[in-house]
Amino acid sequence: MIREFLLPETLQEALAMKEQHGDQAVYMASGARLNAAPTKTEKAIVISLSRLGLQSIKPSGVGLEGGWEIGAMTTLQQVIDHPELPEGLREAAGLIFSRNMRNQITLGGEIAANLQACQIVPALLAMDAEVDVVSDSEESCRMMVEAWQQRPYGLITNVIVPTTLGWCRSEKVGKSCAGLPIVSVSLAVNIKDGKQQFGIALAGVADKAIRLHDVEALITGQALQDREAIEEAVAKSVFPETDFLGSADYKRHLSSVLVGLLVAEFQEFNGRSN
Numbered sequence: 001m002i003r004e005f006l007l008p009e010t011l012q013e014a015l016a017m018k019e020q021h022g023d024q025a026v027y028m029a030s031g032a033r034l035n036a037a038p039t040k041t042e043k044a045i046v047i048s049l050s051r052l053g054l055q056s057i058k059p060s061g062v063g064l065e066g067g068w069e070i071g072a073m074t075t076l077q078q079v080i081d082h083p084e085l086p087e088g089l090r091e092a093a094g095l096i097f098s099r100n101m102r103n104q105i106t107l108g109g110e111i112a113a114n115l116q117a118c119q120i121v122p123a124l125l126a127m128d129a130e131v132d133v134v135s136d137s138e139e140s141c142r143m144m145v146e147a148w149q150q151r152p153y154g155l156i157t158n159v160i161v162p163t164t165l166g167w168c169r170s171e172k173v174g175k176s177c178a179g180l181p182i183v184s185v186s187l188a189v190n191i192k193d194g195k196q197q198f199g200i201a202l203a204g205v206a207d208k209a210i211r212l213h214d215v216e217a218l219i220t221g222q223a224l225q226d227r228e229a230i231e232e233a234v235a236k237s238v239f240p241e242t243d244f245l246g247s248a249d250y251k252r253h254l255s256s257v258l259v260g261l262l263v264a265e266f267q268e269f270n271g272r273s274n
């Protein structure tokens with residue numbers, strides 16, 4: 001049960017409070033997870049992030065087009081309501097059906113919660129998004145969302161959408177629009193040194209969202225045409241488990257079909273823009 005609710009005004013204060021209370025305390029964004037059954041926190045002390053000025057959306061640098069720096073406390077609805085942000089990111093934020101939830105859930109909280117059914121994290125993984133992290137024990141640094149996910153630590157202050165992002169789309173299948181996604185998939189294309197680089201990430205097929213680096217390596221250039229081979233490679237790269245949402249075979253099938261659909265969509269887009 002939460003017994004103390006701390007409201008630091010600066011990052012330094014927040015870090016000092018975490019250092020002081022250690023495992024007894026937890027950072028709280030909006031509490032969509034920490035304050036809701038059955039995922040309510042058992043920690044006695046909550047360190048609120050609400051007064052740290054982490055709610056902002058700004059272009060990531062002078063002279064750099066397309067990149068964005070988004071404060072970790074920005075809600076999914078604020079992402080959707082910002083028309084200049086990449087369409088693919090806004091679409092992924094909209095995969096969470098309930099506007100009430102989108103008004104509460106924060107971008108940093110979504111990444112930190114690292115849930116199997118997360119819906120915006122696959123898009124962030126696929127597009128090579130990064131996070132700024134501060135902690136009391138290590139130097140502040142900027143790292144890929146994927147790297148943070150492998151070794152979560154500290155306090156996420158910003159989420160960075162790369163300037164190289166050219167295209168991103170997501171698809172999900174669920175039993176109802178408001179239900180948990182059975183599988184959700186994002187495909188993103190970054191343009192680096194004039195070359196297209198593909199990012200594929202999925203949620204629902206492992207205990208957290210994963211990126212399919214092996215399949216990405218297959219789908220450059222000519223291989224993009226071979227949708228069947230891509231779908232087959234996806235089916236061989238995911239190892240979902242059977243649960244109340246569906247069987248492992250069904251989830252594997254969905255994964256390959258959804259990636260195939262997005263690849264076909266990108267091809268169409270690519271064809272139109274060439």
Ligand SMILES: Cc1cc2nc3c(=O)[nH]c(=O)nc-3n(C[C@H](O)[C@H](O)[C@H](O)COP(=O)(O)OP(=O)(O)OC[C@H]3O[C@@H](n4cnc5c(N)ncnc54)[C@H](O)[C@@H]3O)c2cc1C
Binds near residue numbers: 106
């Ligand atoms: C009814 C319901 C249905 C939901 N359905 C879905 C769904 O279908 N798909 C989905 O993706 N989500 C869903 N969620 C929401 C999911 O639980 C939240 O997206 C997620 O927990 C983030 O919420 P939050 O930003 O309020 O973070 P909080 O609940 O405040 O925190 C979540 C975790 O992240 C940590 N944290 C938060 N911010 C930071 C930060 N900046 N740096 C480091 N750590 C941080 C906290 O310490 C905590 O461990 C649902 C929630 C509810 C209540």
